Amino acid sequence: MAKVKAQPLEDQLCFAIYKATNQYTKLYRKALEPFDLTYPQYIVLLALWESDHMIIKQLSEKLSLGIGTLNPIISKLVEKDYVTKTPSPMDKRSVVISLTPKGKNSEKTISEMISTKATECDSFTVFDHQFKLKLQELNTLLSHLNDLEEKK
Amino acid sequence: MAKVKAQPLEDQLCFAIYKATNQYTKLYRKALEPFDLTYPQYIVLLALWESDHMIIKQLSEKLSLGIGTLNPIISKLVEKDYVTKTPSPMDKRSVVISLTPKGKNSEKTISEMISTKATECDSFTVFDHQFKLKLQELNTLLSHLNDLEEKK
């Protein structure tokens, strides 16, 4: 009977994704440095630019991040005057996260900078719609698998 | 002049990748629990199953991980008796990482478990060769971009 071998690292989807995230984080670290933002902090701002005044629970779902992860990121954003935390009037358990003027104004500057960076390399256009769709399929699948695990 | 808006979160490649990694980590956490391994620890083992006795520098390059990241992971693997650290005879600066018998034997068991998990959901087969190629292209591109940043 043949010995069971692991798949080579380079062939594994999970490794390719793992590597891509680390590279993205590295790349964004430099790009976001002038704004004193980390990549996850920027992700939270992206979510808020899309819809301001979400409660932490909503942010958590939109970003697929647990509260244990989100809380320190939000605290940093409060420190840096990008967002504020306000207790919700309707439900005293909830906390509403809102953009400060600085947080709102930064959308333009940061987005411009990011799009400049992106077009520095035309190759980005290589990553077409199909690829993104596949990635979304992958994420849906991973969510389902994680949900299944939850229920065990 | 129109106000510059950020791209919606869901449309951003970087976010899809970021999310996928988190989901993978979560999924593998459960799968690897019986072996007392984390996902990054498993990644290091994958690399060593492919070629044993690498020095830390080689591992670092193969995994695109810095030494600051790799060192605590390797230390954990040593603690758990999966690998050993030996100073290289040729170059006293280098440290060779080798699989212990436990590390070698675990390849079969872990790989079998992983492939069982993978086939739990046929949808994985949806992620074809083309998708992986694209992802590799993306990683190559990200590497180049990071290299360019280095040189600034």
Next chain:
DNA sequence: ATATAATAAATCGTATACGATGTAAATGAG
């Protein structure tokens, strides 16, 4: 041969990321 530079690890500080646990407020069953 020696001073200098480059390299491989180790260590430290900051920031995620997740599960587990704790707490207060809201919900629901009787």
Next chain:
DNA sequence: CTCATTTACATCGTATACGATTTATTATAT
């Protein structure tokens, strides 16, 4: 209404992940 359950958030412990600095060793230039 009251008590058990659920929910939203906070906190803690463990494990990455990266850049910066330090240390020991090797390579190199003169």
